[in-house]
Each structure stands twice: as C-alpha cells, then as structure tokens.
Amino acid sequence: MENNEEVPPEEDAAGPVPPDTPATAPDPTPLxxxxxxxxxxxxxxxxxxxxxxxxxxxxxxxxxLLDSITAFDRLINMAHAARAVVIADAHRWTTSTAQSGRPNxxxxxxxxxWSDATAAHEGFIAELAALLKxxxxxxxxxxxxxxxxxxxxxxxxxxxxxxxxxxxxAQVIIDNALALPDSAMDTYETxxxxxxxxLTVPQLKxxxxxxxxxxxxxxxxxxxxxxxxxxCFGVHPARDGMAYLEMTLTxxxxxxxNDRVEAMARSLRVTGEERTLPQLRCDVAVDLLLKGVxxxxxxxxxxxxxxxxxxxxxxxGKGDEPAMLEGFGxxxxxxxxxxxxxxxxxxxxxxxxxxxxMLSFGRDxxxxxxALRRYLEVRDETCRFVGCNRSARHCDMDHTTAWQFGGxxxxxxxxxxxxxxxxxxHETGWDVSQNDQGTLTWTSPAGKHYATHPASRIRPxxxxxxxxxxxxxxxxxxxxxxxxxxxTDTPF
Numbered sequence: 001m002e003n004n005e006e007v008p009p010e011e012d013a014a015g016p017v018p019p020d021t022p023a024t025a026p027d028p029t030p031l032x033x034x035x036x037x038x039x040x041x042x043x044x045x046x047x048x049x050x051x052x053x054x055x056x057x058x059x060x061x062x063x064x065l066l067d068s069i070t071a072f073d074r075l076i077n078m079a080h081a082a083r084a085v086v087i088a089d090a091h092r093w094t095t096s097t098a099q100s101g102r103p104n105x106x107x108x109x110x111x112x113x114w115s116d117a118t119a120a121h122e123g124f125i126a127e128l129a130a131l132l133k134x135x136x137x138x139x140x141x142x143x144x145x146x147x148x149x150x151x152x153x154x155x156x157x158x159x160x161x162x163x164x165x166x167x168x169x170a171q172v173i174i175d176n177a178l179a180l181p182d183s184a185m186d187t188y189e190t191x192x193x194x195x196x197x198x199l200t201v202p203q204l205k206x207x208x209x210x211x212x213x214x215x216x217x218x219x220x221x222x223x224x225x226x227x228x229x230x231x232c233f234g235v236h237p238a239r240d241g242m243a244y245l246e247m248t249l250t251x252x253x254x255x256x257x258n259d260r261v262e263a264m265a266r267s268l269r270v271t272g273e274e275r276t277l278p279q280l281r282c283d284v285a286v287d288l289l290l291k292g293v294x295x296x297x298x299x300x301x302x303x304x305x306x307x308x309x310x311x312x313x314x315x316x317g318k319g320d321e322p323a324m325l326e327g328f329g330x331x332x333x334x335x336x337x338x339x340x341x342x343x344x345x346x347x348x349x350x351x352x353x354x355x356x357x358m359l360s361f362g363r364d365x366x367x368x369x370x371a372l373r374r375y376l377e378v379r380d381e382t383c384r385f386v387g388c389n390r391s392a393r394h395c396d397m398d399h400t401t402a403w404q405f406g407g408x409x410x411x412x413x414x415x416x417x418x419x420x421x422x423x424x425x426h427e428t429g430w431d432v433s434q435n436d437q438g439t440l441t442w443t444s445p446a447g448k449h450y451a452t453h454p455a456s457r458i459r460p461x462x463x464x465x466x467x468x469x470x471x472x473x474x475x476x477x478x479x480x481x482x483x484x485x486x487x488t489d490t491p492f
Contacts, residue, residue, distance in 0.1 A: 084146035127448070377392040390418040400433065
C-alpha cells in the first residue's frame with residue numbers, strides 16, 4: 001500500500017539549490033566568525049533546517065555591535081557631564097582670583113573701564129572659546145549651560161552623567177529652563193525628565209516647551225513682549241557658492257511673509273516657466289529684499305556692497321583660479337568677472353596670480369589712509385581675535401604694538417579687532433604679537449598660545465633694496481628748550 005503521508009527529502013522540499021556565486025563577483029571576506037555560516041548558505045552548503053539557528057548567531061553578533069555603540073554613546077554623555085563640572089569650576093576659580101585677569105604689570109587700575117570681576121569673566125570666556133575652537137557666543141552659551149547643570153539642574157546633570165540622556169537632550173531642557181524663575185525650575189525639571197531617556201530630541205523639545213508654558217508664572221503676552229526684543233537676522237555661507245539666510249521674528253510676521261512669497265511664486269507659474277515652485281519662492285524673496293522698500297520709503301536707491309578679491313588672470317579671462325567673496329569664500333571665475341565688470345560699487349584690489357603681491361589699490365578712488373584700511377579689511381575679512389567672525393568692515397584697526405610704545409601705522413602692525421576684542425586686549429591679560437605675514441599670536445592670561453591667520457593671501461609688494469626708502473629718523477626733542485605752559489610742566 002502506498003504511503004501518501006511520506007515526507008519528501010528536505011532538499012526537494014526546499015526547491016532548487018541556489019546557484020554558486022558567479023565567478024565575476026568579488027569573494028566576500030568574513031571579518032568575524034558569525035558571518036561564515038551565512039556565506040555557507042549562499043553557496044548551498046547548509047541545510048535549510050539550520051537557517052534559523054544560523055540567523056540567531058548573526059543576530060547575536062549584531063546585538064554585540066549595537067551594545068558597543070550604546071556603550072560608547074553613554075561614555076560621550078558622561079564626558080559631557082564631567083566637562084560641565086570642570087568648566088563651572090574653572091570659571092569660579094578665575095572669577096574668585098579676579099586680579100589675574102588684568103594685564104601683567106598693571107598697577108594703575110584707574111586706567112581700566114572693566115571691573116576686576118568683569119575682566120576675569122570676559123578673559124575666561126575668550127580662553128574657553130580659543131581652547132575649544134568655538135565662537136565667543138558659543139563659548140558663552142557653553143559656560144551658561146555648564147553652570148546651570150552644576151548648580152541649578154542637578155537631576156538633569158545626573159541623568160547626563162549616568163549616560164541616560166544625550167547632551168542635545170540636556171540642551172533642550174536647559175534652553176527651556178532659562179525662561180523660568182528659580183521657583184518653577186524644580187517642578188519643571190522633575191516632569192521633563194520623566195521618560196526623557198526614551199524620547200528623541202524633537203519629542204523632548206515639544207514636551208519641554210509645553211511644560212515650560214504650564215510652569216511659567218508670567219503670562220504669554222508678557223513673555224512674547226520680551227522675546228520680540230531678541231529678533232535677529234543673519235547670513236551664513238554654504239557650499240558651492242550658496243548661502244543660508246536666517247531670520248528670527250514673530251509668528252505673525254513670518255506667516256505673512258510666507259503667505260506673500262507663496263502667492264507671488266504661484267502667480268509666476270505660467271506656461272513656459274521652467275523654474276520649480278521652491279526656486280520661484282527663493283527668487284521672489286530675493287527680489288523683494290534686494291529691490292523692495294519699506295512702507296516709509298527706506299531702502300529706495302540703497303544697494304549692498306561686497307568685496308571680491310580676483311586674481312588678475314582670472315579677471316582678464318585668461319585664468320580659472322577662483323575669486324574670493326568676502327565672508328563666503330571661493331566663487332567661480334565667471335561670477336567674479338560678472339560682478340567686477342558690472343557692479344559700479346566694487347572697489348577692486350588686483351593681486352598677482354603667482355606671488356599674491358598686491359598690484360593696485362585703486363588709488364584714483366581712495367586716499368592713502370582709506371586704501372590702507374580697505375587692504376586690511378580684505379586681508380583680515382573678520383575680527384582677528386581667536387574664533388571671532390565679526391566682519392572686518394565693522395571693526396577697529398588696532399595697532400598690534402601700541403602707538404605709545406613705538407608701534408607704527410603700517411600693514412604689518414595693524415589688524416582688525418571688533419569692539420569687544422579690542423577692549424579685551426586692553427582690559428585683560430591677553431597679549432598679542434604680529435609677524436610680517438600678518439599672523440597674530442595671542443597669549444592668554446593662563447599662558448596658552450593661539451594663532452590667527454589672514455583670510456586672504458594678498459600682501460603689499462616688496463620693493464627692491466635700491467628702491468626702498470631709508471627709514472625716517474624722528475627728531476630728538478629737547479624738553480629743556482620747550483616753553484612752559486603751566487607751573488608743573490617740567491621734564492621730571
């Protein structure tokens with residue numbers, strides 16, 4: 001009698017055996033032992049009944065790797081927590097010994113405008129920014145975050161130290177805590193940390209904003225009035241000759257702007273228009289900002305000025321070396337030639353394509369002092385203090401070696417310093433020197449050294465020795481021969 005319940009061989013039940021790996025395919029080299037059984041399946045050397053067991057082995061190996069990722073991530077979180085403690089302690093030490101923030105050898109404290117504590121605090125911010133290669137604003141924010149974790153948000157600091165949350169999670173908690181009074185911070189921290197280790201950063205941000213609104217004793221109207229004062233505008237360079245435009249403004253203004261741009265962009269979507277809707281939105285916004293005016297007529301006839309540094313062969317169309325657009329970096333030669341040839345508001349500074357020596361200041365436009373400043377603005381591009389990105393056009397031109405100590409008004413003794421950095425140089429223990437290539441070497445009150453370099457390689461040409469004028473000797477002043485103007489005017 002035929003047995004119809006006989007089970008066919010496993011090979012037949014599994015169907016045809018997979019073919020061998022083609023000879024042209026690269027032979028995979030296993031990196032770890034758990035991968036080898038999977039290679040055997042590919043070659044048809046393992047019975048299908050073993051597949052589940054082999055897959056379990058592979059999953060275990062993957063779990064080990066994932067656990068390693070988690071472990072390293074927790075170490076990073078713990079390191080952030082430890083760093084916050086050290087930053088807070090370093091700031092407390094510096095401000096408690098505030099006199100160390102003063103320039104070495106300073107005895108007459110009446111010459112300073114900052115108090116000892118302010119000088120020490122600002123000097124520490126500058127040191128922290130230089131040490132971690134951060135902008136001054138980022139260093140200031142980091143100090144605020146560190147002190148809040150150390151002194152005001154102990155549970156958040158503990159969660160970070162245990163590795164349960166990331167520093168980005170902690171920043172979300174801190175950012176919303178900054179808007180709360182001390183009396184509301186404890187309740188807010190307790191609730192926001194509930195299940196925080198299971199939330200993504202955007203999820204935690206949404207929760208933190210909600211809790212802040214519920215915990216804050218002030219009305220939303222009062223807080224909005226304060227927040228409006230922080231509105232701002234900024235431009236940031238991107239890749240391939242592009243940039244980001246950023247604005248922080250009220251919701252109603254943002255909504256109205258978006259609605260107007262959207263309506264105008266859609267109205268341009270006519271037959272034959274090749275631009276996409278996102279491109280049209282961008283072009284409409286650019287046209288409105290560049291050519292539009294305010295309700296009072298402000299902006300009519302006002303155009304923006306930019307500086308472009310162009311190698312002479314590129315300008316002549318005989319070279320392809322990129323030009324440099326101030327604040328953004330390289331731009332393609334065609335754009336550079338178009339800007340230089342059509343924009344009447346440009347002050348051109350031509351440079352030699354090989355040596356980088358400056359060939360012309362355009363002296364038909366500027367007097368010598370202005371031309372020297374223009375050169376320094378292009379050379380430095382930004383403030384020359386460590387990590388500062390303020391435009392050189394809005395900076396002071398500081399004598400590296402002070403005038404009263406023999407410093408000269410020359411390109412090798414001048415550098416752009418913003419108002420804060422300029423004051424920091426004179427009010428604290430930071431010291432600076434400059435070499436003939438324009439490199440500044442800053443020395444902090446703690447004795448650490450940081451270098452900043454010119455943004456552009458252009459430098460004035462060196463004259464041959466026979467054409468170099470001899471140095472001008474300053475006439476000797478005989479103080480005894482000077483007339484007395486008041487009773488105590490003596491050479492002593």
